[in-house]
Amino acid sequence: MQQKVVVYRELPDQVLYFLKNKFDVSYFPTLKDENYRDFLVELQTAHGLLGASMNIGQELLNQAPNLKVISNISVGYDNLNIEELKQRNIIATNTPGVLDDTTADTVFGLLLATARRMPELDHYVKAKKWGGTKGEDLFGVDVHHKTLGIIGMGSIGRAVAKRAHFGFDMEILYHNRSRNMEAESKFDATYCSLDELLKKSDFVCLMVPHTPQTEKMIGEREFNLMKDSAIFINGSRGKNVDEEALIKALQKKDILSAGLDVFEIEPVEKDNPLLSMPHVVTLPHIGSATAETRAKMAMLAAENMAIALEGKTPPNLIR
Numbered sequence: 001m002q003q004k005v006v007v008y009r010e011l012p013d014q015v016l017y018f019l020k021n022k023f024d025v026s027y028f029p030t031l032k033d034e035n036y037r038d039f040l041v042e043l044q045t046a047h048g049l050l051g052a053s054m055n056i057g058q059e060l061l062n063q064a065p066n067l068k069v070i071s072n073i074s075v076g077y078d079n080l081n082i083e084e085l086k087q088r089n090i091i092a093t094n095t096p097g098v099l100d101d102t103t104a105d106t107v108f109g110l111l112l113a114t115a116r117r118m119p120e121l122d123h124y125v126k127a128k129k130w131g132g133t134k135g136e137d138l139f140g141v142d143v144h145h146k147t148l149g150i151i152g153m154g155s156i157g158r159a160v161a162k163r164a165h166f167g168f169d170m171e172i173l174y175h176n177r178s179r180n181m182e183a184e185s186k187f188d189a190t191y192c193s194l195d196e197l198l199k200k201s202d203f204v205c206l207m208v209p210h211t212p213q214t215e216k217m218i219g220e221r222e223f224n225l226m227k228d229s230a231i232f233i234n235g236s237r238g239k240n241v242d243e244e245a246l247i248k249a250l251q252k253k254d255i256l257s258a259g260l261d262v263f264e265i266e267p268v269e270k271d272n273p274l275l276s277m278p279h280v281v282t283l284p285h286i287g288s289a290t291a292e293t294r295a296k297m298a299m300l301a302a303e304n305m306a307i308a309l310e311g312k313t314p315p316n317l318i319r
């Protein structure tokens with residue numbers, strides 16, 4: 001009997017074709033209130049579940065008694081309750097590596113856009129306010145030759161460091177739990193404590209996974225340690241930051257501004273004060289979202305699923 005895979009994300013045609021060649025596929029390109037019951041019915045007989053960012057814990061797993069593999073189309077896997085999966089002998093996979101450059105492009109773009117106030121200035125021009133001389137009120141701050149502090153010098157952190165070092169002559173500081181020799185030798189990055197990084201950096205870029213240890217790791221104390229002129233960039237997860245403390249730090253001008261791809265609650269709530277701060281640049285958690293990279297991620301997720309359901313160890317097993 002063919003094994004069954006439930007897909008809850010829109011997939012490129014070739015990826016769907018690949019899966020349909022091997023499995024009985026139940027396809028939910030979007031999940032809404034109207035089709036959620038159908039999804040749960042399909043889950044009852046599913047061996048594999050493939051998609052991105054759905055919170056998967058006890059409640060959902062109780063609806064999936066035959067499930068053997070969960071394949072995430074993302075590198076982050078904070079949507080999965082790994083302990084619960086282990087207890088049920090369900091394995092999980094993610095899609096590291098293929099999105100590093102694309103996500104780093106987004107993060108660096110966010111950094112540039114925030115420093116040079118691009119969205120604000122775009123609105124200024126389109127609102128037909130561009131008259132005579134451009135005064136200091138429109139000036140941004142330089143990125144080149146400044147100090148960039150990267151918290152989380154992993155695959156994406158290093159891709160950000162590469163851009164900063166080779167493209168912008170930036171000095172790079174970083175903080176991890178352990179040293180990263182590749183970043184030190186290739187990008188001249190200097191390892192330092194979190195506090196030292198926060199005190200010395202002109203730009204602070206957060207690129208750690210969301211774990212119990214990183215939850216709200218940047219809060220009031222950390223914003224107070226940053227320079228008043230610092231720009232904070234979060235390309236990781238919103239929950240790694242105490243968002244209330246970020247809002248206060250911006251309001252009190254403890255830091256200059258922020259560029260955010262991620263928020264504590266997503267989609268971001270409509271009354272979030274960050275949305276009414278013109279100097280804060282916001283994106284809708286879109287770091288890896290180019291057509292090319294999303295296709296690569298989806299194919300990698302499908303391959304992980306296929307290998308795992310064959311009973312072999314998939315390349316991107318989450319341990």
Ligand SMILES: NC(=O)C1=CN([C@@H]2O[C@H](COP(=O)(O)OP(=O)(O)OC[C@H]3O[C@@H](n4cnc5c(N)ncnc54)[C@H](OP(=O)(O)O)[C@@H]3O)[C@@H](O)[C@H]2O)C=CC1
Nearest residue numbers: 076152153154155156176177178208209213235236287288
């Ligand atoms: N905005 C977006 O669209 C995207 C966001 N992401 C997010 O980015 C995260 C990072 O991805 P990626 O670079 O591939 O992951 P990696 O695992 O390659 O890198 C994570 C880095 O974080 C460090 N780290 C982990 N825990 C801590 C800690 N407690 N304190 C300090 N440093 C820590 C690790 O070093 P060490 O182990 O030595 O501490 C490592 O260098 C993902 O988990 C995801 O949440 C990813 C893709 C797209």
Ligand SMILES: O=CC(=O)O
Nearest residue numbers: 073074075076288
């Ligand atoms: O947020 C995206 C991811 O891949 O993780």
